[in-house]
Amino acid sequence: MAALTELSSAELRELHAQLTADYAALVERGLSLDITRGKPSAEQLDLSNALLTLPGEGNYRDAAGTDLRNYGNPQGLPGLRAIFSDVLRVPVPQLLALGSSSLTIMHDVVVHALLHGLPESERPWSREETVSFICPVPGYDRHFAITEHLGIRMIPVAMTDAGPDVAQVERLLAEDPTIRGMWCVPVHSNPTGAVYTEEVARALVSLPAASDFRIFWDNAYAVHHLTDDVPEPIDILSLAAEAGNPDRVFVFASTSKVTYAGAGVAFFGSSPENVSWYLSHAAVQSIGPDKLNQLRHVQFLKDEAGVKAHMLRHRALIEPKFTAVSEVFERRLSPYGAGSWTTPTGGYFVSLDVHDGCAERAVALAAQAGIAVTPAGSTYPYHRDPRDANIRIAPTMPSLAELVDALEGMCTAILLAEVEQLLG
Missing domain, CATH: 3.90.1150.10 (Aspartate Aminotransferase, domain 1)
Known part of the structure; x- marks a missing residue:
């Protein structure tokens, strides 16, 4: 034919x-x-139905004896953060376990930057004449929806099998001072399935850029493998620190496609300064996450081997x-x-x-x-x-x-x- x-x-x-x-x-x-x-x-979804019977009557305290039915603990349960710390290559003190949606956290982080700026920002992003994000393509439509909805200019760059075209990213960062962010799905990227190499990751955290430039490292598919060839997780925060840009990366992930898509747990990780910055703004909108849901996830998943x-x-x-x-x-x-x-x-x-x-x-x-x-x-x-x-x-x-x-x-x-x- x-x-x-x-x-x-x-x-x-x-x-x-x-x-x-x-x-x-x-x-x-x-x-x-x-x-x-x-x-x-x-x-x-049926694979996680045991969650519906957890944590069980009378079982509402964490390992430290804290009553999880009450307010508090904005960082989330240490036990759950420990389970996902190695998978995401984020130290437990720098990893937050929050609500059910990582997309919500991404949206809120952008809004906080627009309204208040980041620690290195001269002014809130919204006071800049133009704010731009680099968008690897083809890419995740909901990432693009956030930036478009908030009036942020989007600049496409080509994806390769190893991640975004670093030469294009480097050229854009050198030529365009309005760039403040970049979307990345580093493992089994949406939709191409590309897996970033450490070489590409190291380059992205090393390139000269605005002091408040951030990589939005959406590790949505960190544990979602289809073959025995499982990629080694990239310690992106350590790479950024080694490059002299410890605050460059925001890490996001969730259990949305691990347990329940509508009732999982989302994670945020970054440098200590970025985590403090996020918590200072999140404290205004919430006194703490759903810790009972986090407890049932700890009991269900148990540890990294359980995941x-x-x-x-x-x-x-x-x-x-x-x-x-x-x-x-x-x-x-x-x-x-x-x-x-x-x-x-x-x-x-x-x-x-x-x-x-x-x-x-x-x-x-x-x-x-x-x-x-x-x-x-x-x-x-x-x-x-x-x-x-x-x-x-x-x-x-x-x-x-x-x-x-x-x-x-x-x-x-x-x-x-x-x-x-x-x-x-």
Whole structure:
């Protein structure tokens, strides 16, 4: 079978007729399938159902005997912080266990910087004429939503398999003094699955930049592995300190895809000065986190080994789904040269690139056939993919059978969109 670009006009018209018929049959099925968001499946959530019986009646004190039903302890339970300290490479005194959403913490950190500035800031960020963030692309749409919502200018830089293009980042930091932040998902990056190398991480914390420039190190998938090839965690705070920029990095993580997506625990880590800065502002909006939820997580996960064992059970449920993505795309798209995709070793997404100018049309065709996919352009700032090529695939939530149905229909939509474009 020849690639689409190698077919004659007559062959393209014949294929278009076949794909049009296939697409009509797909629409006729009346599907209602959703692969838009990286949500855990019900079976994954069931893995944590023991949480619902914890901490148990009368069991509301921590190891120090503190009554966790009351106010206080804004840093969160030391026991829970200890479990995740090594995973995140953040010392326990510099790691906070907070509410259920790391995204909320990221949002609040940006707002605090806008309203009050960071320890090194000459003035609050909101008093600067322009504040800019570097955004590796394709990247996480909810990161971009925060900065866009708060009026922060976003500057895209290309992702590589080893992390952001350091040369681009270095050039931007040298040329643009308005840059105050950078989004990073260092392990199994959303959506490409890239894993930052230590070389890239060391470069990012070493580059000359504004004194209050911060890397937002969102380690969302630190324990979400799909293979036995588990990357060694990067001690980003130590690297920053060695580079003479100890305050450069904010570390974020959560148990949202470890236990319950809506009732987990989020973490914030950084230098001692940054942690003190954060706590000084957080104290105004909260007297302390939900420590009973933290206690049940300590009792459920127990230790770092317990986290690893629990995540192996997650892997057993979702690894077949990622395998299915590769199998369907290889069978349906490869023979036509109709796309390229990542094969991540962890995380929750597959990044698919179709022919330039076809992503939006393919997603619209899929939607008309009852298959909901993340909108084209979502992995770029302002929803503008300059190539109109990237589509994020989220395979975890549907059943395997539903996922294969959605992928098959998506491939029909992609092929039809690409043939339409070639026919002009």
